[in-house]
Amino acid sequence: MPKGVSKTGIVFLLLICVGFLLANNILxxxxxxxxxxxxxxxxxxxxxxxxxxxxVSKNRVTVGELLExxxxxxxxxxxxxxxxxxxxxxxxxxxxxxxxxxxxxxxEPKEILLNYTVRCTASGTYTFxxxxxxxxxAVGAFSINxxxxxxxxxxxxxxxxxxxxVRGMSTVCKVPMPExxxxxxxxxxxxxxxxxxxxxxxxxxxxxxxxxSRNLVRGSIWPVVNEFEKEGxxxxxxxxxxxxxxxxxxxxxNVKEYSVEAVNSLSDYYIKHNCSVAFxxxxxSDVFINPGSGRQQHYRxxxxxxxxxxxxxxxxxxxxxxxxxxxxxxxxxxxxxSCRNYFNGLxxxxxxxxxxxxxxxxxxxxxxxxxxKYTSLRKGYVPxxxxxxxxxxxxxxENENEMMAANxxxxxxxxxxxxxxxxxxxxxxxxxxxxxTGALLKQxxx
Numbered sequence: 001m002p003k004g005v006s007k008t009g010i011v012f013l014l015l016i017c018v019g020f021l022l023a024n025n026i027l028x029x030x031x032x033x034x035x036x037x038x039x040x041x042x043x044x045x046x047x048x049x050x051x052x053x054x055x056v057s058k059n060r061v062t063v064g065e066l067l068e069x070x071x072x073x074x075x076x077x078x079x080x081x082x083x084x085x086x087x088x089x090x091x092x093x094x095x096x097x098x099x100x101x102x103x104x105x106x107x108e109p110k111e112i113l114l115n116y117t118v119r120c121t122a123s124g125t126y127t128f129x130x131x132x133x134x135x136x137x138a139v140g141a142f143s144i145n146x147x148x149x150x151x152x153x154x155x156x157x158x159x160x161x162x163x164x165x166v167r168g169m170s171t172v173c174k175v176p177m178p179e180x181x182x183x184x185x186x187x188x189x190x191x192x193x194x195x196x197x198x199x200x201x202x203x204x205x206x207x208x209x210x211x212x213s214r215n216l217v218r219g220s221i222w223p224v225v226n227e228f229e230k231e232g233x234x235x236x237x238x239x240x241x242x243x244x245x246x247x248x249x250x251x252x253x254n255v256k257e258y259s260v261e262a263v264n265s266l267s268d269y270y271i272k273h274n275c276s277v278a279f280x281x282x283x284x285s286d287v288f289i290n291p292g293s294g295r296q297q298h299y300r301x302x303x304x305x306x307x308x309x310x311x312x313x314x315x316x317x318x319x320x321x322x323x324x325x326x327x328x329x330x331x332x333x334x335x336x337x338s339c340r341n342y343f344n345g346l347x348x349x350x351x352x353x354x355x356x357x358x359x360x361x362x363x364x365x366x367x368x369x370x371x372x373k374y375t376s377l378r379k380g381y382v383p384x385x386x387x388x389x390x391x392x393x394x395x396x397x398e399n400e401n402e403m404m405a406a407n408x409x410x411x412x413x414x415x416x417x418x419x420x421x422x423x424x425x426x427x428x429x430x431x432x433x434x435x436x437t438g439a440l441l442k443q444x445x446x
Contacts, residue, residue: 009038045077063157073112086128096116124306126156206226236278241259246284277291282334283332348374
């Protein structure tokens, strides 16, 4: 028994002794009844000898998918009431069943089953670690708390939004495929690019003898070669905003998770269309994945997306660099400039995924201006820059008045972004009203 209960029992025992000494029957009766109950309760043990067996229907699910959890609790000894609760990790929504129950444990062993269904709303690796219970004494007014720990983990991958409906969108509307963004390595085509000085390893048939002879007259003895465009994979660069402005929404619906879904879906779409895709973050965690293609590249991006769910991790893919406790985060312009060496010989397409507001309007404007120097700028065409603006105010609205306020704020942002919209393909995506495919299809119709 707890010390407080033991002290109370000692007090009643002293009162009984005092009653005998004073020959006070009332004092003896008043003290002996609770003392007898406490003495009887001393031999009653609280529920104990508890074993827990927990299972889940799947160890790997997708955001939005249902997960069934089963908890079997066996109480072997003791007597009294019990409360059992299986702790659900953050970002999980209880859909069916219950993860809590209160039962009475008799003298016989008792088996308790908890079956419930949850839906995960954010990607990452979660642990269904703790099952807690509280056992109450049948007579004494006290209880004990215990918990069972396990290493049962569930991996939740970002939802892959199907974009097949917008196939061929580059020929229908302004939403671009990376048209003309050829890689610097590959088979030589017949499209002339430029003249340059001969380098060791260049084929002799590539030498432009006319220009070389003119240079000889001028005193230059180094040969000049014709360089043609290379046939290779088109290049796509995805920049994800991981700054604090993306921490908007609730545990169930938030801008962070929708931005992760957008990166996952777009990278999968362009890789399937035989493009080389690179991934870079800015504003928060520093994650960079070198350009690559194929399913392995998509898995690399997916792996990093699952790690940056909280936008706190700092990593560098394919390199030994590790930045720790970085106080200054890269802005979009700095992130683009740091990758400038990758753009040599390319005309890449850039995709920016962010939540546009007054705090980052200037940063987005400078970043797009810098991107315009590296991408194709043909007369009469919009640069190959696409910005996906996740409209997050509606995610916090709980009634009609708040929704009206959210719409007003988004309208103000639209006016603020008018200058930037002229320099890129601007996609407004309201996850409350439509899917990413629907937002892209609106641009197709436009």
